[in-house]
Amino acid sequence: MDYVEIEGFKTLKKVNLKLEPLNILIGGNGSGKSNLLSFFTFLDVLYHQSMQRYIVARGGVEAFLHKGAKVSHKIRFLLEFDGGKNGYGIELEKGVDGIFVTDEDLIYKGKHWKVGGTYSEARVREHTIGRGLYIRKYIQSCRRYHFHDIGLNSPMKGGSNVDDDTLYLYSDGSNLAAFLYHIREKHPNRYNVIRGTIHSVAPFFNDFVLEPDRDAGTVRLQWRSEEFEAIQGPNAFSDGTLRFIALTVLFLQPKLPTTIVIDEPELGLHPFAIAKLAGLMRSATARGAQVIAATQSADLISHFNPEDVIAVDLVDGESRFQRLSSNNLDIWLEMYSLGEIWKRSIIPQGQLQY
Template identity: 25%
Template structure:
C-alpha cells in the first residue's frame, strides 16, 4: 500500500505531500485542485507505460503544466500584506512526481531539454529517476538511480554498476531497462504501477460502447471506457463474487437483478426490475443506472488492483444511489487501496463514516493547492532526489 504521494510544480500543486491510507476521500470546493491531483497521479502512472512525455506534450508541453506562481512566497505575501510579484528564478525548472510505501519509493524529475535543433520542443527531459527501499529516500536506501542519460544499479553487496547503454531524455528507465537479475526492484515497482486502475467519466450517451452488444470473453478487469461491461459482469458472476454483485444491484435498485443476454457469443447487459414483464436492455437504461453498473463492475473485479482511483464517480447518479455506491467503494477498499476524488457531500459523508477512510480536504490560497485542515493529517516525511550537475 502506498503511504505517500508527492507532487511538486504541477499546475496548482506547488508542493503537496499527501498521506495515504486504505480508503482516501479527496474533496474540496471547485477550483481547489482536486482534478489536478487526479491528473498528476495518472501522469505518474504513465511512467511505467512510456506515456509520461506524450501526455505532457498533449497538455501543451512542460511550460503549460508547470506551477505558474513564484518559486517562493515571502512571509509578507503569505500574510496578505503585499501582492504576489515575480522574482528571479534560482532553482532549475522542475516538475516532480513520486510515491512511497513501506517497501519501495519512486520519484521522477522532469525539466527543460537542453538547447538543440530538435523540432520536438514540447518534449520535456527526464533529469532524474530514483527507486529506493522503504518510505523515505536516503542515500543508503537508494537502489536504482538515473541521472540524465545514465542509470546506476546497486547490487546486493552495496556496489554500484553503471549501465553501458544510455537512456534517451524522453524515455523513462521504467520502460527502457528490465533485467530481473540485476534490478528486480525496478521490475517490482514497474509492475506495481502498471496494476493501478483509473476510472473517470464513463460515456453513457446513446452511442456509449457499454450500451452496445459486444463480443463476450472472460474479462476480470473492466476496460477504461467500460466497453466490455457485459463480459465483465458475467465474469464476476462466474469466477468472482456473484452474490456481492446481486447484493450491490439490489441495494441500489430494490428487487432488481442484472442479466447478460448472449447473442451467440455476443453479450448485452440487461436489468430485470420489479413490475416489468421483460428486462431492460442496455440501450434502454438511464444514464445513472448504466453508470452504477459500470462502477459495480469496476469495484467488484475478480482481479482487484493494488490501487483503484475514481474521479467524480457520482456523475449522473441520483443522490439516493450515493449511499449504495459508498458501500461498494468501502467493500473494494478491503482488497485494494482506493482514492476517490469527489465534491458530492452525500458521498463524501458516507465514505467518511467508514472506519478505514481518510478525508483529504483541499483548498486553494494564492493560487496554490494545500490542505484545508492540515492539523487533521499526519503528513509523512519526504525528500526529493536533488539534481546533480544538471540544469
C-alpha cells in the same frame, strides 16, 4: 500508496501527502482535486512510455508546469508503497525541444537505484527483474476510473470481447459487459453479490443477459427486468443506474486494483445509491484496496469519518491539502453529519467557491 511528493505539476507546487486506505478529496472547482487525480493518470502515461504524445495532445509542456515555464522548469514525483519499503521517483525537466526525464530512481528501504541518464520517456517498465518487478507491479495495479460518459454512444454500451477484454475493468468501463461475463463464469458467488447490490438500488432490475455473439466474439450489456419478459439493452437504464452498475462492478470485482482513483463517483446518483456507494468504497478498503476519490457531494462525505477526508484549497495559485480531524468536530458531529458541517462552513477548509 503510503506517501506521495509532487512538485511543479499544474497547481501542485509542492505537495507532501500521507495517504490512508480511504482518501476523499473535497473542495471547490479549480482547487486542485482533479490535478492530484491526474497525477495518477500521468504516472500511467510515464509507465507506458507515452509522455511526449500525451503532453502534446493536452496543450504542451506549459499546461503541466506549475504556473508555466516562467515560474517552473521541473516536475518531480516521489511515491512510496508497501509500508514505505518500495518506492519510485522521477524528475522531468523542460528543455529547448520539450520535456525530458533527467532522473529516475527505483527505491527499496530508502536506498535508490538510478535508472539512467536523460531520456525522452521513463524506463521503469523495462526493469523486469529485481526491485523493478515490484515497482512495475504496483504501478500497473494503480488505476484511475471515470464513468461520466453515459450518453447514447457511451463506451459502456458497446460490445466488448469475451476473450480479450476480461483481465481488468477498463478506466471508462468500455469492457463492462465482457468483464461481467467473466465474473459470472469464473466467480459466480461474487457475481451474485454484484447482482444483488444493483437490485437493492434498482428494484426493477432482475439480472443481466450476457450472451456472447460467437461469430464476433463480443457481448453487450443486455438485461431483464422484474416486470417485463423482453430483454432490454443498456439504453433502457437511466444514467444514474448505469453509472451505479459500473461502480458496483468496480468496487465488488473479485480481484481489486491496489489503488482505485476516481473523480466524482456520486454524479447522478440518488441519495440512497450514494449511501450504497460509500459502503462499497469502505468494503473495497476492507479487502485491501486503497481508494482515492474527489467529490463535491456533502451527501457522500456524510458517510465517512473526518479522518477519511482531505480538504483542498487553492491559495495564490497553489493547491493545499489538509486531512480533517475529529478534534474540535466531535460536538458538532453529535448534531450534524459531516456533510452538513461542511455545508455550514464549520469546516473552513475545502469550501466551495461561489
